[in-house]
Amino acid sequence: MTAHPEQGITLGELAVALNLDLHGPDDQRISGLATLASAGPDQLAFLANPAYTPQLGSTRAGAVVLAAGDRDKCPVSCLVSSNPYADWARIAERLNPARVPPPGIHPAATIDPGAQVAASASIGPQVSIGADCVIGERVVIGAGCVIEPGAQIGADTRLVAQVFIGHGCLLGNRVIVHPGVVIGADGFGLAFDQGSWLKVPQIGRVRIGDDCEIGANTTIDRGAIEDTVLEQDVRLDNQVQIAHNVHIGAHTAIAGCVGIAGSTRIGRYCMIAGASGIAGHLEICDKVVITAMSTVLESIDQPGQYGSGIPSRPQRSWQRVLVRLGQLDDWARRLRRVEQGHPTAKTNAKT
Amino acid sequence: MTAHPEQGITLGELAVALNLDLHGPDDQRISGLATLASAGPDQLAFLANPAYTPQLGSTRAGAVVLAAGDRDKCPVSCLVSSNPYADWARIAERLNPARVPPPGIHPAATIDPGAQVAASASIGPQVSIGADCVIGERVVIGAGCVIEPGAQIGADTRLVAQVFIGHGCLLGNRVIVHPGVVIGADGFGLAFDQGSWLKVPQIGRVRIGDDCEIGANTTIDRGAIEDTVLEQDVRLDNQVQIAHNVHIGAHTAIAGCVGIAGSTRIGRYCMIAGASGIAGHLEICDKVVITAMSTVLESIDQPGQYGSGIPSRPQRSWQRVLVRLGQLDDWARRLRRVEQGHPTAKTNAKT
């Protein structure tokens, strides 16, 4: 990836900065990052996933970040790490620092005079910030964000663009929120009365802990009475839906298109794979892994992997499975009959 | 929930206003709302879901809204209701009235001179309203909304923020539209011609009836030729996708992440649970309930519950089920054989 010029750095500087074991010349200069397969001699690659080990022998990278066990197979310089992917992330951050716009309030932003905005914060064009908001040090609020009255944004948090933060919601420090995210819209609260729906006011807030990251177009509803909560270091991918009063434990990661219904509690260090759905009012304990496109309808009190996703197969074969599913009731009866030594009437007629 | 000061009210005032039966002192003052488990003596709680009945005996709430049958178990003051959840909603609305911004057009809004905007309407900053739009009495259009030419918004409707309304679309009265909603984008109409896709112009509109509520980041496409329609009091949660020419009957409620494909008609008083999908060109009759994560591929002409969601289980156990699914064809053959009195060849060899 060469779209943006990157400042060069020597392998020696990287080894010192990250406390890595360098095999290669101290003064070898790296100017960018690439994959094992595509890297050229001035680029750094990494190997963290064994699926890519076969590409190591033929890499043309200038150097590779890898684990000690892969060192002997590496034909070029290498930086040996106990966690190559994490060290890769640190190097990538160093070579591609996040673009921080200068502090200050863009003239095309609309800031309520009752809002407190730190002088070190950067507020982009077409931003709207309501009364009584508190915007912390070095916060970046990108173009088109809407912050309703009374919301608080912690230090070093970044709302990339077009984010909505509802009234009274609280974001911690170093949170990253991607475009199109809606935090603090009303939860889906309805009472049925005399043939029509009556809206139930949603008077809770959303509280988001430090170091969370929220993917594009994800929605997190405010609580009905108490708050919807993400503890620290929760990571949500794109198009995730978090309903009112959900509570998500620290360090849990949730992949794209997952939906979590109201009042469910998810533990810490859980991982929920893409497009899964979790019903409401459940308790999921710590360290649960939900596999892709699963439907969780009951609470889970033991760590481990759970799922109900069905791998696709050729449609004709799948249609046969569907037909068989419809026959299982009949099979139960037939199996019982043959266990009892009674062949079917039809079979009797033949034999 | 105490983030925002709430004006107090006495139980006597509530009993009179909502025609409830009060057990407790007329002049007892309530200053806020909370759950049975967390409420303190100046707060009101409610009991509508039997799952929470065990919390009633130990509640420290000042008073509880509940059904007559629960009155004897209530250790504190209570307001007896024939529909506790609906009366709770009314009380919550009274104690937390929706924030209504003052009428007028924000100077940072862009209004086409050919648009008609009622003097009582409130138009926020960074709003864009096109030619020939009609914005009704007391409408609230929050920051960042885009209303294309010719759209009409009925009285008392509220677009919270960052909503898109496509050209010519019609919203009724008292509609609530949450942030990120897109109403009236083009439907997915494509004709395949000479190896490429040709866009089919989408010339219908979206018409939304009175008292509908549309959740955050939901999308409702305009019709291909005729209109996409939501009748009155339709309630959509977040991230729902409504394709072109869908027609949804009055009082139907649809939970988060549901997708409904083109030209399907949904009846009145239906309830569709989260993450379900409904194929195109179907007819779903009134009073149908679809359970969570189900796939509806055929029309339904009888009220009742329908579903195809599969509850997750421990992954190892689920993998065994998947293996068994793949064996069903083979089992059908084997079951037929034993019914006919023919043990398997392998079995023969053993016996």
Added chain:
Amino acid sequence: MTAHPEQGITLGELAVALNLDLHGPDDQRISGLATLASAGPDQLAFLANPAYTPQLGSTRAGAVVLAAGDRDKCPVSCLVSSNPYADWARIAERLNPARVPPPGIHPAATIDPGAQVAASASIGPQVSIGADCVIGERVVIGAGCVIEPGAQIGADTRLVAQVFIGHGCLLGNRVIVHPGVVIGADGFGLAFDQGSWLKVPQIGRVRIGDDCEIGANTTIDRGAIEDTVLEQDVRLDNQVQIAHNVHIGAHTAIAGCVGIAGSTRIGRYCMIAGASGIAGHLEICDKVVITAMSTVLESIDQPGQYGSGIPSRPQRSWQRVLVRLGQLDDWARRLRRVEQGHPTAKTNAKT
């Protein structure tokens, strides 16, 4: 659909312009478009789907676009086409040309002085365009769009409204992007290190080919190292999620609510039906059709139809299927026993 006045046109003009065979008077005038069932005598309808053939005989349309084989059943004028749906699309485009706003930059837009914007482009209000962007000829950027620095938008491309384009991303010519779309947010890249998640910088871009169309609220993440790519004429419906480093081949169409996980390659001329999910790091070959709500967990190297969606049924019947699924392990054992000639203990006791 009569909301917007349409210029009339004669059948003769249409026949000449599209090279169609006209059966009816050259000078018969059509003023609008409608369905077979609803069209009146000044409107044109079409017949492309055999499901609607029964409506042909009783249509009151002025004329119908249809295939040669349907001509004899048509009671009114007709235009005979070898591809009625495609020709309908062309006629609809002619009668309802896309609304092109006049060229120029709206005074309420914020354009970085380092951006290049073609004089023929139209930039709407509340738009933000960053440094080093290149906006091509006749591009239309609707209200509220945010274009980060270094992005390039090809000629005749249209961003309808409230679209986000991340830094350095590239869109081809004649691309249509609907409201709420987020192109080029960070991919979901995380390294686990010492009990917490570490963000992996996402340094790739998104590249979108000519003639693509992207539906409302769809998200396409930037690549982790290399780019996320849509080749030409890819068509995405609403609320589709495309993760980092996905590559989608030309002419592939993807329906609403589909999610595709990271680094998966989809071939050309594929069709993926609504709400399906495709796991990461897979290869799907050309001309694969995935049916609705399917889960693709393995690569596919043969064209054809694949699926795993389960049609819903009455809930009580579906519950029985779920119970039977849980019994399959037990059934396998019992079937084996009867094959071996051993009735069950329980059966023995009875017989």
